[in-house]
Amino acid sequence: MVEIAVMGYGTVGSGVVEVLDKHADSIAGRAKEQIRVKYILDLRDFPGSPYERSFTKSFDAILNDPDVHIVVEVMGGLHPAFDYVKKCLENGKSVVTSNKELVAAKGAELLELAQKNNLNFLFEASVGGGIPIIRPISQCLAANDVVEIAGILNGTTNFILTKMIREKTTFDDTLALAQKLGYAERNPAADVEGMDACRKICILASLAYGKHVYPEQVHTEGISQIRLEDVEYADVWGGVIKLIGQVKMMDSGKIQVIVCPMFLSRDSQLANVDDVFNGILVRGDSTGDVVFYGKGAGKFPTASAVVADVIDCVKHFKARKYLYWDEGSPDYVEDYLENHVAMYVRAVTEDETLAFKNIENQLGAVDRLTRKGSKPGEIAFVTKKSPEKEIRKALEALSGLGVQIQNTIRIGEV
């Protein structure tokens, strides 16, 4: 019998307790031990819950109970989760978490602490919900150099973009719908502004290349600036707009990493990942492209990933799982303005002919895009691939030449 504690009884936490209960026999069979939830930590009361006797409001009760060997942290947020997890690892308890904010900010530190104390710190559920991704990347790493990872990592924004593309509803209307359906939170900023995707690409990048990438090192743009005009120009261009998190290793030993909306060609393996689904492409030098696809969030998908980690912990009490990366460094991430990229640009002008003369003067030849029902003076084009800083400089110059830039979206190569 292994006794565990679950910290946080929200959506994921209650799912974990339920999955452990419902699948108790098969879990015991695979873990070769019964697993019992001794404590559930939550500040709220849950009168009438079948698990009522397990609830506690005291973290110390968990920390000081020598019978608890594994602690599941599904509270979310950085504080007090970080403090609690750290104390658990310092006190001989392995930790399983679904908390991407925690892993993205403190992964290297917690992995080191776990290693020092010969404990496990596992976080399969932090990226891709129920899609197995941390483990496959970790396992395929040994026989592969990871060339690149690119993914649709946030279901809420993918739902919004899919609706905008299919039903031509505006961003604001679609966000309101997503909130009504429970796909977006009342404060949707973490999803919509790309922070959630940023944390996930940080975790994948850290794992793939063995060195921590911190969220503040990643240039991150969300989808709140996307207009229906952009969706239509993407269609004309031959693709769709997706919010992509992407990381590549450069020859210099630095990495390129970014989170932003991109135009993806319809041929892209990620172009058909729609609605609340996530899709993650891992390009290895031996395996080639492998894509993982599924629901990236939700109570039971996420809970089942947490439970799989718990079982792994039980099976590996003596043999630690190999998950590790080093602390990061300030110069590890290439300035995104140095990246070579082609750019979609939408602008308004009073004199189209003159505008394109000036545009080609500044940027060289561009591919013009036209759409039905465009507004007077509206123009759109795609630049050649160049260092982004040069494109930005040219666009700035153009605003002094009667070309008012409305939006820019990078052309993805995925």
Add this chain to the structure above:
Amino acid sequence: MVEIAVMGYGTVGSGVVEVLDKHADSIAGRAKEQIRVKYILDLRDFPGSPYERSFTKSFDAILNDPDVHIVVEVMGGLHPAFDYVKKCLENGKSVVTSNKELVAAKGAELLELAQKNNLNFLFEASVGGGIPIIRPISQCLAANDVVEIAGILNGTTNFILTKMIREKTTFDDTLALAQKLGYAERNPAADVEGMDACRKICILASLAYGKHVYPEQVHTEGISQIRLEDVEYADVWGGVIKLIGQVKMMDSGKIQVIVCPMFLSRDSQLANVDDVFNGILVRGDSTGDVVFYGKGAGKFPTASAVVADVIDCVKHFKARKYLYWDEGSPDYVEDYLENHVAMYVRAVTEDETLAFKNIENQLGAVDRLTRKGSKPGEIAFVTKKSPEKEIRKALEALSGLGVQIQNTIRIGEV
């Protein structure tokens, strides 16, 4: 230092040796041991090979060397592979194989032998090449009941079907092209007649439901009967033809399992898996649908999966990996004629009006399909969902009523 032997120096075997060599440092880092290929078993000579000193023609040299703890079997075929693998497991050596024929025929027996001797028998590379699939299914099992698995499991046939759909070339011409490009073997029967896909769905079904499914228990149809007419009717119907291996658990405790071409709706998550790619959908009761996509074959994808298993073996010398299923039984697989299915039917008749009167008499209402350029007397329709044996009986009766059946293809629900 761990010493291993590689049996078979064909495409996969030479890839394994090369990957172990090229990624030696990262492999040693992850396995926490150097891995050295002490023997390569092959009856041929490879003069000038950088690994020349490792070659042997004697299986006994490997079997009797107490320093060899892990044997990689990548010879393919059932004999002598089965005999060799069995002897290795009886003599204290863990085995890693990519041999789907071996695992599909003898998996339960070899897994039991491995368990008895506290050894590993691993076969990630036997399904999906470089796509991680055995391990994720095995790990997601604990917290999930697997509702269904369906997959495009054979790259050669998928390449042929994709070409037929896109370029309207006939089966025979496309097969010849696939052979020319090296995607199909000179004797293409195992691929084209569905045997390869059958072995793979047997392995996945055995793993998912814990009981061996043998290839001879699985109704298997290949793609050699597919005509361009069928491809066009699938398009009219709103989908594509794919060779699908599928398994589902029934309430009765029996499984439904089949390998055959199916009409898949364009909305299916497998409809866009094209060319030589494989796609495998795993539906869990907690995770929902998870899809794995990538190249299902090829030297380096397969080799990297083999090497990942070797590393796992090294890390788990003392703690066995949990892979296991029981021997099967003759009554475990439902007769495919009992399955409820909708069926596409193409036929010829001399009197269309009378034919459809007879068809609806026999089968109830059907959905008629028409295509441009159809031949005189050619008809096609899709039946309602019914037990397959009733459909077959009705079709037989129709052939006595002036309706000559040319082809039938099941409508997939994936």
